[in-house]
Amino acid sequence: MVDLSTNLSGLILTNPIIAASGTFGFGKEFASFYDVNILGSFCTKGMTYLPRLGNPQPRIAECKAGMLNSIGLTNNGAEHIARHEFLEIKNYFKKPVIANVCGFTKEEYITNAKLADESPTVGLIELNVSCPNVKQGGIGFGTQTNILFDLVKAVKNAVKKPVYVKLTPNVTDIKPLALSCEDAGADGLCLINTLLGARIDIKTRKFILANKYGGYSGQGIFPVAVRMVNEAFNCVKIPIIGLGGISSAADTLEMMMAGARAVQIGTANIIDPFACKKIVEELPILCQKLGINKISEIIGIAK
Amino acid sequence: MVDLSTNLSGLILTNPIIAASGTFGFGKEFASFYDVNILGSFCTKGMTYLPRLGNPQPRIAECKAGMLNSIGLTNNGAEHIARHEFLEIKNYFKKPVIANVCGFTKEEYITNAKLADESPTVGLIELNVSCPNVKQGGIGFGTQTNILFDLVKAVKNAVKKPVYVKLTPNVTDIKPLALSCEDAGADGLCLINTLLGARIDIKTRKFILANKYGGYSGQGIFPVAVRMVNEAFNCVKIPIIGLGGISSAADTLEMMMAGARAVQIGTANIIDPFACKKIVEELPILCQKLGINKISEIIGIAK
Amino acid sequence: MKQALLKIKSTVPLTNDVFKTVLEGDVGTLKAGQFIDIKLKGFTLRRPISVCDFDDNSITIVYKTVGEGTLALSSLPKGKILDVLTELGNGYVITKIPKNAQVVLVGGGLGVPPLYGLAKNLKKQNINFDMVLGFNSDKEIILYNEFLNLGVNTVVTTADGSCGVKGFVTQADLKNKYVFACGPVPMLKAVYEVCADGQFSFETRMACGFGVCQGCTIQTTQGFLRVCADGPVFTKEQIVW
Amino acid sequence: MKQALLKIKSTVPLTNDVFKTVLEGDVGTLKAGQFIDIKLKGFTLRRPISVCDFDDNSITIVYKTVGEGTLALSSLPKGKILDVLTELGNGYVITKIPKNAQVVLVGGGLGVPPLYGLAKNLKKQNINFDMVLGFNSDKEIILYNEFLNLGVNTVVTTADGSCGVKGFVTQADLKNKYVFACGPVPMLKAVYEVCADGQFSFETRMACGFGVCQGCTIQTTQGFLRVCADGPVFTKEQIVW
Numbered sequence A, B: 001m002v003d004l005s006t007n008l009s010g011l012i013l014t015n016p017i018i019a020a021s022g023t024f025g026f027g028k029e030f031a032s033f034y035d036v037n038i039l040g041s042f043c044t045k046g047m048t049y050l051p052r053l054g055n056p057q058p059r060i061a062e063c064k065a066g067m068l069n070s071i072g073l074t075n076n077g078a079e080h081i082a083r084h085e086f087l088e089i090k091n092y093f094k095k096p097v098i099a100n101v102c103g104f105t106k107e108e109y110i111t112n113a114k115l116a117d118e119s120p121t122v123g124l125i126e127l128n129v130s131c132p133n134v135k136q137g138g139i140g141f142g143t144q145t146n147i148l149f150d151l152v153k154a155v156k157n158a159v160k161k162p163v164y165v166k167l168t169p170n171v172t173d174i175k176p177l178a179l180s181c182e183d184a185g186a187d188g189l190c191l192i193n194t195l196l197g198a199r200i201d202i203k204t205r206k207f208i209l210a211n212k213y214g215g216y217s218g219q220g221i222f223p224v225a226v227r228m229v230n231e232a233f234n235c236v237k238i239p240i241i242g243l244g245g246i247s248s249a250a251d252t253l254e255m256m257m258a259g260a261r262a263v264q265i266g267t268a269n270i271i272d273p274f275a276c277k278k279i280v281e282e283l284p285i286l287c288q289k290l291g292i293n294k295i296s297e298i299i300g301i302a303k
Numbered sequence C, D: 001m002k003q004a005l006l007k008i009k010s011t012v013p014l015t016n017d018v019f020k021t022v023l024e025g026d027v028g029t030l031k032a033g034q035f036i037d038i039k040l041k042g043f044t045l046r047r048p049i050s051v052c053d054f055d056d057n058s059i060t061i062v063y064k065t066v067g068e069g070t071l072a073l074s075s076l077p078k079g080k081i082l083d084v085l086t087e088l089g090n091g092y093v094i095t096k097i098p099k100n101a102q103v104v105l106v107g108g109g110l111g112v113p114p115l116y117g118l119a120k121n122l123k124k125q126n127i128n129f130d131m132v133l134g135f136n137s138d139k140e141i142i143l144y145n146e147f148l149n150l151g152v153n154t155v156v157t158t159a160d161g162s163c164g165v166k167g168f169v170t171q172a173d174l175k176n177k178y179v180f181a182c183g184p185v186p187m188l189k190a191v192y193e194v195c196a197d198g199q200f201s202f203e204t205r206m207a208c209g210f211g212v213c214q215g216c217t218i219q220t221t222q223g224f225l226r227v228c229a230d231g232p233v234f235t236k237e238q239i240v241w
């Protein structure tokens, strides 16, 4: 029996597979495909204080090795989510979830994080400072070390649950940003959010996304994610959740060897609703084949 | 008859298809596959003043939608290239080529650029400030506006031929860098060089590249390239050569609609030696289908 | 909502660029107005296509080859197995038709096929209705005989007048009618303006197709709703243009 | 150096994970020691495989299924057409053998197959030579009968002693011999240390396989040389470890 468990700042997952924010809704639809309790956990859709429709249509574009989205944090608002969606999760998921928390001001981040902190459904807070699809706020917090430090510190002071900061890959150097989070008391990091990309319809001569640019996710970003997770692993001591283009058990192990203590699966869920289930089932078999008895032993092992 | 010609600062190309540096050698091998005179032009391998073996083996890794390389500017040295390779090109290519010029100091860039400037084979100088595979120099010049400005200005003062600056996508914001080049007198920009990535062999638990990280190229980077070319197009007036993951005539038109006046084809040549030939042949047919009579009219047309 | 492996039973062209494909297998329990989402080899995202007709173990779809994906689908050989998500979307709700309402089904172009399953169902339930089908020209007319064979009073309009009434579907009298409409947005809007009430089928670019990504979400009078899971059929009072 | 569309004539297993595939078509003019580079659907880069045997219109390759690519190759059906770059690399140069030299062909594991074409050629030219083939164990032995059928004096060594001489290929007397060696780097190095002179076949990760990307370049006494285009065969005096 392979030991797949992994420890995220005290939150013990039975396996390292977590569904990524924005690609899993609040889990309900997936629960109608399979028993989602087989997952290590899942991240809920990013929440802002006010309900948001998000960006104009169209907001999805296909790419050869992934997709672009310019959703723009569509959600029912943090109060509603805390009162309804989080409660409902209990009906089909028995483990703690990870709440993806967004905001446009420091105060809003704190308010939303507190709502997540108070919910018994939530085991860990993922601070999203990397959404490429909202103009002010979001990514503005994720690209400057001083602003990031300040935000993380403030949120940490306001909540009790572990806080992981989800960083953007659209930066010249991830290391100072990772260090700022650690210095500010972040319990962990999540890497990576989407790369900024664009597609144009050559027939209509228009950008496919109404917003022109959007977040690029899926298999095409995997090599960038592996590199960034490894860079962060080499400069901070706090745990890292690795994501970006993972679509198999082999990708999962590769990301963990780069330094990830757990992984998130995003776009793969959208393409195949059974993606996470397949990975959870494949993982122990592949570990056995590679002589891995305890998955936590391979974290950052790559030489 | 579709007019495919495009004008790069006075250098008129019969079509916008240019083979990218490092993926086409000095053209000789391709000349044994097809008549390379059908190309708009091609870029020669990056040259440094001293001959370089480059990085240790292995320095190639496969990805699902592309590849990593950590070549590290393997070349015979600028003097040798100017005296031998550039002369030999005349035997199989009758048009001006683009010389990809690298360096580790400003002085070296100037020396190498002058050698290219003096060669009758060369029509345009591509200043490579974006190689991710050499530690000092290279990319160091491509991520800071003041250093970049200084370098471009110095090279421009030293040479007569048009100078295009090839920028790295591994930056938080391409716009100030693009503007610095324009302000310093650059005649054009080339976007993008490779994204920094990594792959790990889960059997051996080692990075596949001896250098660990390398440059990610191929189809997987196309959406990032389209976005960056468009960002640059919206902030500078000088011409832009677009590249990154282009592998078809459709990709070519998409990149041109994003703002590219010509395109370069890199990794596609490596996978299929006939890639450029196929694109050159496909292009007028696709233009006709889409009602494009003069390809230069679609540059940056995307709304 | 379920995943199924369906086998291509047949693919036949209806026009130059419109194809009819029948898929066989465990298709689930379907309703007219629902859609399926097809995974095609070599393409990242699935392709959503409305159900045109169905029974317990087959689905008929009718689609236009507008891009690489639909082109690939149309050229797959008989016998090929496809990974399909089925039972997607809400579908038309017949029970919402008010008593004594005069029902008209209005389809434009590739909006016509989804109305076929609905027409069959209305027939079965002995609900009277008329059909108005709009096309650009006579070359693009599809499924006309199928509707005639159902014994439905069917008016065809063509934009260029090459067949039937010249003009758009709004040439037909839709005032005071309860409509089921499916077609391009300008058509839906025009129908919305004149009809009394009805159900309108929408399209957006979709990523998941089963309600988890918010890619398809639009503003409605009832808040943000997902076209894939809360639609694609919306009632007149839900719509915000 | 040319591109060819070759048809799979047959694929047979030689051991658990080693396969022999014969490709038919316009294979070009080949030399022992050269290699081909095969495009496989679903993989970005081509897979370089040495030529084991060849004639005017067929190539035989022998390969181990070490990863996804070679696994895919081994399971392709007969008749499948492959996009192949052929006539790649320099190959062994028989004319470099000094007069009166005692020639030994030394192969280790999957380094054995490329020596088969060479052995056939030497035979044809009436050049005398011995063979030493090294394997890990008897289960991994390949092509032994083929070499016997050529009438070559062939010694087998196995690391575990399960067949032939126990130990490595250097158990054979290579001192003062002119060798043609192909196999893993430690083997090549060991042979290099003891032999008088010879030709050594190298492997590196390759991107293009035809000399344009510098992915495979190594240091030699004659400067930077590309394993794919200037090699894969290097003479003893060229080698820098």
Ligand SMILES: Cc1cc2nc3c(=O)[nH]c(=O)nc-3n(C[C@H](O)[C@H](O)[C@H](O)COP(=O)(O)OP(=O)(O)OC[C@H]3O[C@@H](n4cnc5c(N)ncnc54)[C@H](O)[C@@H]3O)c2cc1C
Pocket: A061, A062, C035, C045, C046, C047, C048, C049, C050, C051, C062, C063, C064, C065, C066, C067, C068, C069, C070, C071, C110, C113, C114, C202, C203, C204, C205, C206, C232
């Ligand atoms: C609920 C729903 C039902 C549909 N039913 C039908 C039908 O019955 N018959 C039919 O012919 N078409 C239907 N469509 C449109 C059909 O999905 C697109 O024509 C098809 O996806 C185009 O794929 P492609 O690869 O050929 O085109 P491409 O343009 O190459 O596709 C690129 C991407 O854009 C998406 N896309 C392109 N056009 C559309 C569009 N109009 N709507 C949504 N996504 C699009 C594709 O799905 C893909 O992700 C429906 C769409 C939706 C949302």
Ligand SMILES: Cc1cc2nc3c(=O)[nH]c(=O)nc-3n(C[C@H](O)[C@H](O)[C@H](O)COP(=O)(O)OP(=O)(O)OC[C@H]3O[C@@H](n4cnc5c(N)ncnc54)[C@H](O)[C@@H]3O)c2cc1C
Pocket: B061, B062, D035, D045, D046, D047, D048, D049, D050, D051, D062, D063, D064, D065, D066, D067, D068, D069, D070, D071, D110, D113, D114, D202, D203, D204, D205, D206, D232
């Ligand atoms: C000139 C040359 C001749 C060769 N001849 C033979 C032969 O006759 N028989 C044989 O069994 N093998 C041979 N090899 C090795 C063979 O190319 C690899 O085993 C094969 O590419 C592995 O592909 P994969 O998809 O199964 O493995 P993966 O590990 O999944 O491949 C991933 C990537 O790494 C590359 N790669 C992996 N292993 C090697 C390797 N050992 N050498 C070079 N690239 C590698 C692949 O080409 C691919 O790009 C030769 C290699 C070279 C360079």
Ligand SMILES: Cc1cc2nc3c(=O)[nH]c(=O)nc-3n(C[C@H](O)[C@H](O)[C@H](O)COP(=O)(O)O)c2cc1C
Pocket: A020, A021, A022, A023, A045, A046, A047, A069, A071, A073, A100, A128, A131, A166, A192, A193, A194, A215, A216, A217, A218, A219, A221, A243, A244, A245, A246, A264, A265, A266, A267, A268, C207, C213, C214, C215
């Ligand atoms: C449709 C979509 C919506 C997303 N929404 C969010 C979000 O609300 N919050 C967030 O932190 N990340 C969001 N992401 C980013 C993903 O969580 C993930 O970081 C990214 O997609 C890379 O992983 P992947 O390649 O596995 O998809 C979204 C991604 C997609 C594709």
Ligand SMILES: Cc1cc2nc3c(=O)[nH]c(=O)nc-3n(C[C@H](O)[C@H](O)[C@H](O)COP(=O)(O)O)c2cc1C
Pocket: B020, B021, B022, B023, B045, B046, B047, B069, B071, B073, B100, B128, B131, B166, B192, B193, B194, B215, B216, B217, B218, B219, B221, B243, B244, B245, B246, B264, B265, B266, B267, B268, D207, D213, D214, D215
């Ligand atoms: C093997 C290899 C070698 C390269 N060498 C150079 C180089 O010497 N100089 C340079 O400016 N870019 C070099 N590049 C980058 C390409 O020119 C190009 O910018 C990049 O690969 C993106 O384009 P693509 O996706 O079409 O390959 C190299 C790329 C590859 C794959």
Ligand code: FES
Pocket: C205, C206, C207, C208, C209, C210, C211, C212, C213, C214, C215, C216, C217, C226, C227, C228, C229
């Ligand atoms: S397409 Fe994903 S929610 Fe509708």
Ligand code: FES
Pocket: D205, D206, D207, D208, D209, D210, D211, D212, D213, D214, D215, D216, D217, D226, D227, D228, D229
């Ligand atoms: S593999 Fe490209 S030069 Fe040898």
